[in-house]
Amino acid sequence: MIVFLDFEASSLGKHSYPVEIAWVFEDGRSRSLLIRPAANWTDWSSDAERIHGISRELLARQGVSVAFVVKEMMMALSGHDLYASSPSWDGKWLSVLLRAGGIPRHALRVRKSDDLFIEVAKAIFEEAGMADTDVPALVDDVIAQSEPATSAHRALPDSLLELERFRLVREAAKKRVSPQGK
Incomplete structure (x- = not known):
């Protein structure tokens, strides 16, 4: 896991x-x-x-x-x-x-978490026949958009943020593959 x-x-x-x-x-x-x-x-x-x-x-x-x-x-x-x-x-x-x-x-x-995020998004795009999608840009965008306004600088909130980013990358890739949510 x-x-x-x-x-x-x-x-x-x-x-x-x-x-x-x-x-x-x-x-x-x-x-x-x-x-x-x-x-x-x-x-x-x-x-x-x-x-x-x-x-x-x-x-x-x-x-x-x-x-x-x-x-x-x-x-x-x-x-x-x-x-x-x-x-x-x-x-x-x-x-x-x-x-x-x-x-x-x-x-x-x-x-590195970012490497996992890229792997997950790539797999989603490849399965949909969209292997040429700019995956690093998608991951960078998700990370930038999920940056907290104030950072707790504690280990648990930082770990939870990485889990949330993992979920957000997956969701963003799936949405790009099927924009209407089909």
């Missing part, structure tokens, strides 16, 4: 680490966890904190251990197709989290 995931992090620095993870399955099931930093995770950016609103104090009070998060992730996400809007960053934090939990960093892999 398709799963969209997202992280919030301590910073965008080289030694950054995840402070929140959320995922949402294609069927709408979701999970969000604050992550209590491992002892050797010390990088912190007050700019990042201002953006996502997650403080060190909140992580100390409500965050769960890395071991718990990794165990839950592996049970819930293994064998599924994982996607993120920014796999270079999200993949980095996924690797940091997995390694800290004693799991090989490639036990879970994440791909």
